[in-house]
Amino acid sequence: MAIKIFSPILKHKRAAAAILVVAILAAGGTFTLRARISASKDNTEENLAYARTVFLKKEDLNESVNVSGVVQSAQVSSVTTGLSNKVTALNVKVGDQVNKGDVICTLDDTDIRKAIQDKEKEIGEEKQRLQDAYNKAAAQVEEARRAKDNEKKNQDTLVEAARAARDKAASALSAVTPAYDAAKANYQVMEQAVSGAQREVDAATDARQKAYDAWIAAGGATEGDAYLAYQNADTVLNEKNAALESARTLYSYDSYTQAYNTAKEAYDAAAAERDTAENAYKQADAARFQALDACDTTINTALTALQDADKQLKKGVDSKALDDLKKSLEDTVLKAETSGKITDLKVNVGSICKGDVATIQSTDQLVLSVSIPEYAINKVKVGMPATITSDAASGAIQGTVSRISPTAGSGDGESSGSSSGFAADIAIQTPENIFIGSKAKAEIILASKSNVYSVPLDAVTAGDDGQDVIYVRQGEGTFSPVTVTTGMKNDYAIEVSGASLQDGLEVLADASQMPDTGAPMPMGDADSSSAETSASAESTSTGEVAE
Structure with a gap:
């Protein structure tokens, strides 16, 4: 209504x-x-003739909570710096509108540029040192590989010479082996033929020695059985030696023995030469392996050094200090992080700045900062619509509850006084129609009904039958009760409905004025x-x- x-x-x-x-x-x-x-009746009618009335008309009825507060920017950013440098250029003043990325001011960068130049020179020298270390390591790897190639050639020559000497000695041994085998075979046949006579000589020799020992033990006289036994044993020995000599002569013992000994001497010498050459070959092969293994160790050590140098070269020089200097150089040009209006400026050209430089408040995102009373906090929810009015704006502005504090604090609305409430923000849908810092009121819509009749709360009273009635004007100073059904209400009005209601009916605003x-x-x-x-x-x- x-x-x-x-x-x-x-x-x-x-x-x-x-x-x-x-x-x-x-x-x-x-x-x-x-x-x-x-x-008197005339006096009553005269009073009611000037009574306050309203006319029925179907409109929207809202259940709402009324609050007040101050318009603020929903997006406030500060232009700050950690540098303590002199301002060389200032591009804005308070009240200017800026866009994100616009330069606010420029600081003196002379010392920073000099530091960057020095650091770049230092880093360049360090990079060259790393490159030199890599090149040196790579050269050592190549040198170690060439050394191995040369050593391999030398060792292969030595091994090949030892192999050739071994093969030559083996050939020499093979050359004398047939003669040796033949002489050995003849010697063995001869030795087998005379071996029986030799055994008999050996047995006769033992028997003669025993007979001699027995004769001497018996006294050594030239007569007697002991003496005769000794004489017989000596005779048998002589006969056996004669038989042995006959056998040796018969089988050319001296000739075969000399031939065998000569062949064996030549064979043994060739075999010893072959063994010596074989050992020399084995030693040369082992020495080759050890020499090449030592070369591989040297190469691997050089490769490890090369890999380390490569890692250092690829990693490069720690440039954090240089990056920090370049970041500081970038920071000498202070830019707006958000779009909005400059509402505070703390520097001027020539001043030394540190910390806050400027404050930017967005004029495209505004909120009405209010305090919701405690009695209404359970009713108000984020997302509820609100109607905002302000002396600084022409007409009502629509908004939406965008934030409600979870805890109560001192009310910060215009008329909250010292009462406690819950801080809240109402996002303003058309920020171009109002200004930051303006005082405004807002009606937060809790519920709404469209196209209903409503009357002031005092217009409804209980009739004689206990049902709710309103008083409708019938003539000048005359009102009659009309039974109604009530519905939703707010702080000022209440919904009424009934078969007799229609647009244009004039209703007494305060039913208590009726007699x-x-x-x-x-x-x-x-x-x-x-x-x-x-x-x-x-x-x-x-x-x-x-x-």
């Missing part, structure tokens, strides 16, 4: 009636006070309605006190 009714006069009249009741109670009487209408709407109030009844008493007192020009 478009019309909101306030009645400060009515409040004063109700207060006067309440004072009258209190005065009667204070007198100690046991009377019952009943306020009645005693004015005979008061109810008796017994003395001392603490639960009696002060509103009823006040209404009766307002409608009466003279009162009546009954026992």
